[in-house]
Amino acid sequence: MRNFWNFYTAGRIIFGAGVVNQLGRIIRDRCLKRALIITDRQLIQVGHLARLEESLPSVTNLEWTVFDGGEPEPTIETAWQACELAREFSPDVLVGLGGGSNLDLAKIVACIARHGGQPSDYFGFGKVPGPTIPVIAVPTTSGTGSEVSHAAVLTDNSNHLKVSTLSPHFRPSVAMVDPELTYSCPAKVTADSGMDALTHAIEAYTNIHHSLLPVDPGREVPYDGKNPLTDILAEKAVRLIGRHLVTAVIEPGNTVAREGMSLASMLAGMAFSNSGVAMVHGLEYPIGGEHFCSHGAGNALLLPYVMAYNLPARTYELGQIANWLGAPTDGLSPEQAAQVAIDQVSQLKSRTGIPMRLRDLGIPREALPRFARKSAGIERLMQLSPRSLSEEELLGILTSAY
Numbered sequence: 001m002r003n004f005w006n007f008y009t010a011g012r013i014i015f016g017a018g019v020v021n022q023l024g025r026i027i028r029d030r031c032l033k034r035a036l037i038i039t040d041r042q043l044i045q046v047g048h049l050a051r052l053e054e055s056l057p058s059v060t061n062l063e064w065t066v067f068d069g070g071e072p073e074p075t076i077e078t079a080w081q082a083c084e085l086a087r088e089f090s091p092d093v094l095v096g097l098g099g100g101s102n103l104d105l106a107k108i109v110a111c112i113a114r115h116g117g118q119p120s121d122y123f124g125f126g127k128v129p130g131p132t133i134p135v136i137a138v139p140t141t142s143g144t145g146s147e148v149s150h151a152a153v154l155t156d157n158s159n160h161l162k163v164s165t166l167s168p169h170f171r172p173s174v175a176m177v178d179p180e181l182t183y184s185c186p187a188k189v190t191a192d193s194g195m196d197a198l199t200h201a202i203e204a205y206t207n208i209h210h211s212l213l214p215v216d217p218g219r220e221v222p223y224d225g226k227n228p229l230t231d232i233l234a235e236k237a238v239r240l241i242g243r244h245l246v247t248a249v250i251e252p253g254n255t256v257a258r259e260g261m262s263l264a265s266m267l268a269g270m271a272f273s274n275s276g277v278a279m280v281h282g283l284e285y286p287i288g289g290e291h292f293c294s295h296g297a298g299n300a301l302l303l304p305y306v307m308a309y310n311l312p313a314r315t316y317e318l319g320q321i322a323n324w325l326g327a328p329t330d331g332l333s334p335e336q337a338a339q340v341a342i343d344q345v346s347q348l349k350s351r352t353g354i355p356m357r358l359r360d361l362g363i364p365r366e367a368l369p370r371f372a373r374k375s376a377g378i379e380r381l382m383q384l385s386p387r388s389l390s391e392e393e394l395l396g397i398l399t400s401a402y
């Protein structure tokens with residue numbers, strides 16, 4: 001019995017339109033002198049790097065350099081290239097500018113710059129021996145919550161799998177969340193990353209309760225299960241996503257919708273990185289590793305099917321999610337109300353252009369048993385599921401999603 005829970009987040013959060021202009025002051029206040037900025041060419045093209053750099057000359061004797069080789073769903077090789085630049089430059093702070101992909105790269109580089117070794121040395125939970133070089137995370141998507149989370153995800157091309165490094169030392173020192181940076185986000189990235197945030201919130205809220213986590217109370221675990229604080233954060237995130245996601249996709253310059261989504265994704269990040277994500281993510285990792293599909297789209301595709309599997313164990317919670325997404329459930333039975341949540345998520349998928357079924361991604365049916373086997377091996381996520389799952393049941397979910 002685990003009769004306690006923990007809550008961690010970024011060391012400091014600065015949220016609001018225009019806050020990116022404060023980067024120089026943050027660096028100055030911490031007496032940092034050598035900044036390595038991790039970003040990608042698309043973000044340079046839309047002017048975000050220039051915007052970020054504007055405040056840097058105000059820091060006396062600051063030197064900075066830029067790694068512009070970030071990419072969606074970054075590979076281990078890309079992480080290694082960024083590490084080599086860090087070895088030459090010897091930064092004392094990493095600034096991640098981008099979506100979850102670049103923020104995750106910044107965390108890995110910050111770790112290797114301090115502790116040496118290579119990315120695979122730290123895969124899994126609890127392998128980072130101590131604090132990394134500080135990371136300032138500046139998200140440009142509204143989705144992953146990486147700016148507050150303890151995770152970094154890479155793509156392992158040799159094993160066709162997404163691999164996570166989880167460590168309390170991976171929480172950024174500072175999260176600078178500036179909704180203005182998301183205005184340029186293309187519709188597909190807005191949709192996919194926004195549905196990732198919805199998945200984080202729903203998984204955080206429907207996970208196993210912290211007191212039921214099947215681990216020795218003295219053992220440190222990557223995720224604690226749900227608690228009252230993660231519930232509150234998840235609820236607010238679901239409400240905001242229900243209100244703002246579709247508008248953000250179809251009206252990219254809608255400042256209210258963009259701010260709502262920036263807040264939602266950060267809150268969902270705070271929720272899931274303590275409570276945990278479960279089998280939507282557990283099923284997405286092998287699929288994303290083999291078939292190029294964004295993490296958000298893969299999760300969104302699978303989300304209603306996992307919700308349907310969880311319905312018998314999470315009927316009440318799903319009924320609440322239906323309400324938070326704005327659907328009336330008066331007069332319905334608890335099961336019917338829960339079904340409304342699943343229907344709402346399916347509608348959000350179709351309104352945001354997410355593929356509805358696995359076959360729409362060009363995945364052959366014969367691949368499903370392999371995916372089920374790989375997912376069953378992701379123990380840290382399996383144990384958070386509100387209903388226990390065998391490999392056959394995972395295959396059943398994948399088949400229903402096919």
Ligand SMILES: NC(=O)c1ccc[n+]([C@@H]2O[C@H](COP(=O)([O-])OP(=O)(O)OC[C@H]3O[C@@H](n4cnc5c(N)ncnc54)[C@H](O)[C@@H]3O)[C@@H](O)[C@H]2O)c1
Nearest residue numbers: 042072073099100101140141144146149151153184185295
């Ligand atoms: N660390 C975590 O806690 C965590 C959680 C969930 C997902 N992830 C990982 O994050 C990655 C996905 O991140 P993402 O969904 O934020 O997308 P992303 O970082 O992969 O970005 C997708 C594309 O959008 C572009 N882009 C991003 N912001 C833009 C903007 N404002 N204007 C123009 N173009 C922009 C990028 O240049 C990139 O080409 C995956 O690797 C996933 O596994 C990490």
Ligand SMILES: [Zn+2]
Nearest residue numbers: 196200295299
């Ligand atoms: Zn995710």
